[in-house]
Amino acid sequence: MNMYNSAMILNPVAQRFILHWGEMGSKWGVNRTVAQVHALLYFVGKPMPADEITETLGVARSNVSNSLKELQNWNLIQVVHIMGDRRDHFTTSSDVWVLFKTVVHERKEREFDPTISVLRDCLESPDLDKEDAEAQQRIKEALGFMEVLSTWGDQMLKLEPSTLMKVLKLGSKIKDLLSLAK
């Protein structure tokens, strides 16, 4: 055990929030515990040591350890230290925009960009030449689509959150501005 007293009591709303976030994660290919740990840190809004997370969520210590590592790999949490406490404490940004941008950036790098590479490879392969031209065209279109989306994503990620917000709020009114652009 540990010299500190652990286990934070979560009220029902916090539980609902954290559990739902975990399920949401599962549906998007994120480990449930990982999502729960992050939701917890976001909810409490202050740094927590691993043991406290463990007891609060009621999962194994090692599970928390791995989840924290995973979240660090995703740049979603940071380690901080509390004066007079040897333990690592973990915290996450309370700015949803920052979190969102981080996730989009990471997923793009890990999953989107590699897919673009594969499609490029496919098009360059001599095996495709023998194939009918239409299939080649479809791969080309899929690639073009992903490239447009990728470039756009990069540019959006560079915007200030407040600017990005304005863009989103603009919504489909952007259509009207389109004629002005050139």
Added chain:
Amino acid sequence: MNMYNSAMILNPVAQRFILHWGEMGSKWGVNRTVAQVHALLYFVGKPMPADEITETLGVARSNVSNSLKELQNWNLIQVVHIMGDRRDHFTTSSDVWVLFKTVVHERKEREFDPTISVLRDCLESPDLDKEDAEAQQRIKEALGFMEVLSTWGDQMLKLEPSTLMKVLKLGSKIKDLLSLAK
């Protein structure tokens, strides 16, 4: 068995494309076979009967049956019939934009919107009042964020693919237009 001859031979490029698409699906919470079946239909660009899909992918017939059903639930494939052939044939749009919009629309309805509901419930719950105001504020910000994204998504989905394409191509130049907007 079946009175027709099945099994389409896939060249290495097609295989690479389909297998990668399957792995990609897994990482985003989509069943691998489901993703593969869809990739195959996209690649071949013409209607295929279930048996031919089965033999081409080398998976169980029932697996294909369930995958096709799933893809129909997602509105990603359609059933068509070929003159003189009793079997159902399945086909998917060759327009990546249409496919993308379909997926975004469905996922939004299934996973995004329900989460918004949960967050609203959380905020309305009397249990949260007792909680510190900052946690409440964070939930509120998460909700606000998701609502903005949701509204924006709905509006983007309504745009013509060609218009949407222009918006994406505009990229961060949109920043300059922002001052003109009101």
Added chain:
DNA sequence: TATTAATTTCTGTTTTAACTGAAACAACTG
């Protein structure tokens, strides 16, 4: 440097989802 605290790694178990093959069902054909 011995002791304790804190964290990670490892191995085995559990859980969940995917998948198969067979049986049931439905639709069509002669």
Added chain:
DNA sequence: CAGTTGTTTCAGTTAAAACAGAAATTAATA
């Protein structure tokens, strides 16, 4: 309506991921 073709459902199996608990490692303290 008997036989055939095509599709779906279902029960059981397999495979993959998540998770737990113990052991090992690292780091801090005294």
